Amino acid sequence: MKQVYLDTFGCQMNVADTDRMELLLFHSGYVRTGQMGEADLILINTCSIREKAEQKIYSLAGNLKPLKMANPDLILGFTGCLAQQEGERLLEKIPFVDLVLGPDGIEHIVQVVDEVKGKNGPVVRTEFDTEKNYSIPEFAGETPLHPGPSTFVNIIKGCDKFCTFCVVPGTRGREKSREALEIEREVRLLVSRGAREIILLGQNVNAYGKRGLKQAVPFHELLYRVAAIPGVERLRFTTSHPKDFTKECIAAYKDIDILANHLHLPVQSGNNRILEEMRRTHTAEEYISLIDELKSAVPDVALSTDIIVGYPGESDSEFEDTLVLIERVQFSSSYMFTYSPRPGTPAQDFPDSVPQSVKSERLQRTIELQNRLTREQGQKFAGQEVDVLVEGRSSRPGADFRGRNPHYWSVNFTGDQNRIRPGDMVKVRIEEVSGHALRGKAVALNRGGKRTLLEQGIPITTG
Ligand code: SAH
Ligand code: SF4
Ligand code: F3S
Numbered sequence: 254m255k256q257v258y259l260d261t262f263g264c265q266m267n268v269a270d271t272d273r274m275e276l277l278l279f280h281s282g283y284v285r286t287g288q289m290g291e292a293d294l295i296l297i298n299t300c301s302i303r304e305k306a307e308q309k310i311y312s313l314a315g316n317l318k319p320l321k322m323a324n325p326d327l328i329l330g331f332t333g334c335l336a337q338q339e340g341e342r343l344l345e346k347i348p349f350v351d352l353v354l355g356p357d358g359i360e361h362i363v364q365v366v367d368e369v370k371g372k373n374g375p376v377v378r379t380e381f382d383t384e385k386n387y388s389i390p391e392f393a394g395e396t397p398l399h400p401g402p403s404t405f406v407n408i409i410k411g412c413d414k415f416c417t418f419c420v421v422p423g424t425r426g427r428e429k430s431r432e433a434l435e436i437e438r439e440v441r442l443l444v445s446r447g448a449r450e451i452i453l454l455g456q457n458v459n460a461y462g463k464r465g466l467k468q469a470v471p472f473h474e475l476l477y478r479v480a481a482i483p484g485v486e487r488l489r490f491t492t493s494h495p496k497d498f499t500k501e502c503i504a505a506y507k508d509i510d511i512l513a514n515h516l517h518l519p520v521q522s523g524n525n526r527i528l529e530e531m532r533r534t535h536t537a538e539e540y541i542s543l544i545d546e547l548k549s550a551v552p553d554v555a556l557s558t559d560i561i562v563g564y565p566g567e568s569d570s571e572f573e574d575t576l577v578l579i580e581r582v583q584f585s586s587s588y589m590f591t592y593s594p595r596p597g598t599p600a601q602d603f604p605d606s607v608p609q610s611v612k613s614e615r616l617q618r619t620i621e622l623q624n625r626l627t628r629e630q631g632q633k634f635a636g637q638e639v640d641v642l643v644e645g646r647s648s649r650p651g652a653d654f655r656g657r658n659p660h661y662w663s664v665n666f667t668g669d670q671n672r673i674r675p676g677d678m679v680k681v682r683i684e685e686v687s688g689h690a691l692r693g694k695a696v697a698l699n700r701g702g703k704r705t706l707l708e709q710g711i712p713i714t715t716g
Pocket of ligand 1: 302303418419420421456457492493494519521559560561590591592593594595
C-alpha cells in the first residue's frame with residue numbers, strides 16, 4: 254500500500270476533514286504514516302483564521318521543499334481554508350505544490366490525487382459545490398472502523414453570518430445541513446463501533462436544519478433525536494452562535510440528561526458598538542440575558558467563549574466592557590485573540606488606531622482575568638467526585654488515564670490499569686486543580702449499567 258502523511262491546522266472542522274480524507278484515501282489504497290519522509294502523498298490541511306495560522310503553514314512549506322526535491326514522485330498537497338483563500342496564488346507562493354483543494358472539495362480527494370498523477374502537473378480545485386440546495390450530499394463510503402470514545406459528527410458546514418473580521422464564510426461557503434436520518438445512521442454505526450460521546454460539529458451548529466433539508470429539523474430536535482440513540486452516553490455540540498441560541502435549546506439542556514452541562518458560546522466583545530461593527534447581530538445585554546436564562550435552567554452549567562481584543566478602533570473603555578462581561582458571565586475558559594486583519598474581510602479596510610503594543614497589553618489583561626476565573630471555577634471541583642469518559646492513556650507523569658468531565662474540564666487520573674479501558678465512564682475523586690485541568694483518582698467504574706467500586710484495590714460490584 255502507498256503511504257499518506259496528513260497534517261492538520263485550525264479547528265475541529267479541519268480535524269474532521271482530515272479524518273474524512275484519511276478514510277477515503279484508505280479505501281483507495283493509502284495507509285496513513287507518521288513519517289513524512291516515507292510518504293508518497295503529503296497533505297497539509299490548512300487554516301487561515303489569523304495571520305499566525307497562515308505563517309505557520311508557509312514555514313512548514315519551506316521545510317517540505319527538500320523532501321519534494323529529493324523525491325519528484327512525491328505528491329504534495331495543500332487542502333483546507335488557506336488553500337481555498339489563495340487558490341492559484343498558492344502555486345506562486347509555493348511553486349513545488351501539486352494539489353490545492355478547498356474544504357468543499359474534501360469528498361473528491363481521491364479523484365483529485367488521481368488527476369495530479371494523470372496530468373503530471375498541479376491541480377487547483379477551489380470552486381464551491383454549485384448545487385444550491387443547501388444540504389450536504391450523502392457521504393459516499395464508510396464511517397471510521399475504530400472511532401475514539403469521543404467522536405465528532407458533522408451536521409452542518411459553512412457559515413452565513415459574515416462577521417466582519419472572519420474568513421470562514423469565504424473559505425467554507427454557504428451553510429449546508431446534513432439530513433437528520435443520515436446523521437442518526439452515522440451515530441448508530443459509530444456507537445456500535447465503540448464511540449460513547451458524540452460531539453455534533455459545525456461552525457454554527459444551532460443554525461442547523463433551517464433550509465435545504467427534505468424535511469426541516471430544528472437544531473434542538475436533532476439534539477433529542479441523537480440523545481435517544483441507544484449507546485450514546487454523552488452528547489455535546491460546537492460551535493454555537495448567540496443569535497441562533499433558542500429557548501428550545503435551553504429547554505433541551507433541562508430535558509436531556511446526557512447533554513453535557515457545558516456550552517461554548519463565542520461572544521467576541523462586551524461592547525455594543527464593537528459588536529455591531531463586528532456584525533455579531535446581538536448586544537452584550539442580550540448575550541447576558543441568554544446566559545442568565547441558561548444558568549437558571551441549568552445552575553451548574555460551565556461556559557466558555559471566544560474573545561477578540563483590539564478590534565479596529567476599540568477604545569480603552571470599550572475594551573473594559575469586555576472584561577466586565579467576562580467577569581459577569583464567569584466563563585470557565587476562553588479562547589482569547591488579538592484582532593488579526595484577514596484578506597477579503599470587510600474589517601481589513603477599517604481604520605485602526607490601536608497600536609500593537611496596546612492590543613498585546615489588552616490580551617494580557619484578558620488572559621489574567623480569565624486565569625483567575627478558571628482557578629476559581631476549578632476549586633469547585635476539589636474533593637468532588639466527577640464523571641469522566643476515559644479517552645485514553647495520560648501523558649502526564651503520575652497519571653494513568655485522561656478524559657473529560659461533563660463540564661469539559663480535562664481530567665488526568667490514576668486508576669486500576671487492569672480494569673479501566675478507553676470508553677469507560679468512571680467516577681474520579683478530584684485531588685488537585687491546575688489551570689484548566691483536574692487531577693484525581695478513579696473510585697468507581699460504570700460499565701454496561703453496572704457500577705464497580707475501585708477503591709482499596711478490592712472491586713465490589715453494586716447495582
Ligand atoms: N464559528 C465560531 C468560531 C469561528 S473561528 C463563531 O461564530 O464564533 C474561531 C474564533 O477565532 C472566533 O470565534 C474568533 O474569536 C476568532 N477569530 C476569527 N477571526 C479572527 C480574526 N480575524 N482575528 C482574531 N481572531 C479571529
Ligand atoms: Fe466566522 Fe462569524 Fe461565521 Fe463564526 S459566525 S464562522 S466568527 S463569520
Ligand atoms: Fe481555520 Fe478554516 Fe477552521 S480558517 S479555524 S480551519 S474553518
